[in-house]
Amino acid sequence: MRDYTQFITELNKKKETAWLYLYEEFYPALCAYAAKLTHGDVGVEDIVQECMIGLWDSSLQFANVNALAAWLYKAVYNRTLNLIRDRGNARRLLGNYSSEMPYTEEMAIDLAIEETVIAKLRLLLMELSDQQQQIMNLSLDGLKVKEIAQILGVSENTVKMQKKRAYALVRERMGIVWGVLLTTFFSNYF
Amino acid sequence: MWKDIYNFSERLLAHILRKEAVSEEVLGEFEQRLALLARKLENPETLRKRLQQQYSYDPVRAYQQLRFRRRRRQLRRYGVAAGIVLLLGIGGSLWLQQVAVDPLTISETIQAGRKKAILTLADGSVWNIGDSAMLISTAAENIRIDSLGLSLQHQNTMENCGDERFFHCLTVPRGGEFSMTLEDGTRVWLNAESEIHFPSQFAGKQRRVQLFGEAYFEVAKDSLHPFIVELGDSKIKVLGTSFNVRSYTDEQQIVTTLVEGSVSFENARERIVLQPGEQSILDGNGRIQKREVDVYPFVAWKEGLFIFRRQRLEDIMNMVSRWYNVDVRFEDEDSKNISLSGGMRRYDGFEALVEMIETMGRIKYEIKDNTIFIRGQK
Numbered sequence: 001m002r003d004y005t006q007f008i009t010e011l012n013k014k015k016e017t018a019w020l021y022l023y024e025e026f027y028p029a030l031c032a033y034a035a036k037l038t039h040g041d042v043g044v045e046d047i048v049q050e051c052m053i054g055l056w057d058s059s060l061q062f063a064n065v066n067a068l069a070a071w072l073y074k075a076v077y078n079r080t081l082n083l084i085r086d087r088g089n090a091r092r093l094l095g096n097y098s099s100e101m102p103y104t105e106e107m108a109i110d111l112a113i114e115e116t117v118i119a120k121l122r123l124l125l126m127e128l129s130d131q132q133q134q135i136m137n138l139s140l141d142g143l144k145v146k147e148i149a150q151i152l153g154v155s156e157n158t159v160k161m162q163k164k165r166a167y168a169l170v171r172e173r174m175g176i177v178w179g180v181l182l183t184t185f186f187s188n189y190f
Numbered sequence: 191m192w193k194d195i196y197n198f199s200e201r202l203l204a205h206i207l208r209k210e211a212v213s214e215e216v217l218g219e220f221e222q223r224l225a226l227l228a229r230k231l232e233n234p235e236t237l238r239k240r241l242q243q244q245y246s247y248d249p250v251r252a253y254q255q256l257r258f259r260r261r262r263r264q265l266r267r268y269g270v271a272a273g274i275v276l277l278l279g280i281g282g283s284l285w286l287q288q289v290a291v292d293p294l295t296i297s298e299t300i301q302a303g304r305k306k307a308i309l310t311l312a313d314g315s316v317w318n319i320g321d322s323a324m325l326i327s328t329a330a331e332n333i334r335i336d337s338l339g340l341s342l343q344h345q346n347t348m349e350n351c352g353d354e355r356f357f358h359c360l361t362v363p364r365g366g367e368f369s370m371t372l373e374d375g376t377r378v379w380l381n382a383e384s385e386i387h388f389p390s391q392f393a394g395k396q397r398r399v400q401l402f403g404e405a406y407f408e409v410a411k412d413s414l415h416p417f418i419v420e421l422g423d424s425k426i427k428v429l430g431t432s433f434n435v436r437s438y439t440d441e442q443q444i445v446t447t448l449v450e451g452s453v454s455f456e457n458a459r460e461r462i463v464l465q466p467g468e469q470s471i472l473d474g475n476g477r478i479q480k481r482e483v484d485v486y487p488f489v490a491w492k493e494g495l496f497i498f499r500r501q502r503l504e505d506i507m508n509m510v511s512r513w514y515n516v517d518v519r520f521e522d523e524d525s526k527n528i529s530l531s532g533g534m535r536r537y538d539g540f541e542a543l544v545e546m547i548e549t550m551g552r553i554k555y556e557i558k559d560n561t562i563f564i565r566g567q568k
Contacts, residue, residue, distance in 0.1 A: 023253040028244035036242070045247065046316055052256055054314070068198035082313075086327055109192060110227065116199035117231060118240045125241075140238040 004065040012061045030076050030155045051075040073112040125132035132166040300540040303382050303513045307368040310359040330390050339369035361385045365515030375410035379492045382512040404436040406492045424457040434489045442474040447488040497533040514540045521565035525553050
């Protein structure tokens with residue numbers, strides 16, 4: 001897996017590249033996380049962006065990526081709770097007493113773990129070429145090799161070939177230990 | 191525990207990818223949880239949906255928003271000098287990147303400004319507001335956005351409301367305008383590229399707000415509590431009156447125009463009292479001058495009009511560029527000093543305005559992307 005030591009050092013120093021990577025890995029995951037907690041999509045990007053701004057303005061230093069992830073998910077969780085509370089207040093004012101039931105902290109942590117896993121898979125898929133990504137996404141949509149070939153206007157052989165290459169790349173990226181066992185997971189799509 | 195999220199997710203991913211067989215009898219609490227989460231994510235349908243949800247958020251755009259915000263804040267803090275350095279430094283490359291990422295914005299036609307603003311509440315939450323009605327509810331108050339702009343309604347009295355930390359901030363970007371009613375009934379119109387900091391509720395002997403940029407005030411009468419507009423090191427003190435103040439950092443002067451009532455303008459060195467129809471100008475050297483003016487051209491923006499009376503083209507274009515959010519470049523120095531009189535509606539298109547200026551000012555213009563180039567007619 002990726003070595004995060006350098007990333008964390010540069011993030012602490014507020015280096016641009018580290019911050020762009022921070023957004024690439026965590027931003028979509030945190031947004032999806034906030035959307036699940038609020039049962040909706042309204043304002044989730046604002047919630048996450050405010051947390052990021054808070055982090056930028058602070059002088060927080062993280063020891064490792066675990067501490068960083070903990071801070072980010074917890075910050076988004078707290079902000080979301082505030083939002084739900086305020087929405088509840090507005091509802092009461094409008095005469096509607098129902099209020100959303102927030103997730104328990106433990107459920108929220110499980111959700112954070114899930115989004116982190118999805119983010120890691122997303123980054124993995126991002127390393128593929130455009131055509132490979134297209135093919136992977138269409139495969140994820142449940143389409144067969146023949147259908148994908150028709151949509152992309154390429155031969156079935158090309159689709160199969162690209163899938164193989166994508167698989168090889170993912171295997172290389174994940175390291176030999178996992179590679180051997182990847183087949184079962186990706187067999188759903190290959 | 192929160193600190194285990196990342197560690198655990200790596201093990202979970204490994205677990206999913208390996209599909210490692212775990213013998214049932216040795217399953218600890220930890221492995222059970224791992225297996226449970228893994229089973230959920232292994233479903234191709236779930237996985238596809240969750241991946242697509244993450245794909246729908248654009249991290250690069252969000253990152254650029256953060257960078258843009260930082261640039262804007264630094265500009266405000268360090269003033270013009272820093273602004274120039276930044277533009278030469280990262281500013282230029284940032285702009286190029288944004289254009290590259292979003293080619294749509296450059297081909298859009300240049301449009302007049304409209305009602306829009308960013309409201310940052312004392313609790314740190316940020317709201318984009320515009321034409322649509324909204325009700326924002328906080329612990330202390332309700333904030334209403336409607337056709338009259340922003341207004342505050344109180345639920346209960348707070349003890350700390352005069353405190354800095356309980357100041358809200360309304361920021362109007364270039365190409366925007368917004369109006370609001372303060373808690374005491376004072377009406378404020380904010381012009382493009384301006385910002386006001388105001389408390390949730392006034393407390394103490396004075397009613398204090400802070401302003402950057404241009405605004406028109408109709409101050410509610412309250413002789414016991416003077417109304418103070420703070421402009422960096424200077425301030426305007428009023429009891430109940432209507433006046434316009436213009437203090438853009440890049441213009442390096444503060445122009446206060448009094449419509450009715452009376453105000454005093456003061457900085458560290460001087461204090462000057464204005465009568466209706468008078469205007470004070472604080473220049474970059476800290477000197478205050480007073481003169482009589484026809485007030486209308488200075489407050490016409492609030493009525494949706496541009497009015498110029500023998501104004502320098504550079505000053506006019508400065509004002510116009512804020513409203514239409516365009517950059518202006520003069521190709522020769524002489525054109526900057528052309529004197530112009532005229533007027534038009536603010537909501538008309540940019541083309542109509544520059545055509546008028548072209549005819550009256552004997553200049554030639556060319557619009558490329560979001561920049562207008564101006565040169566004198568030979």
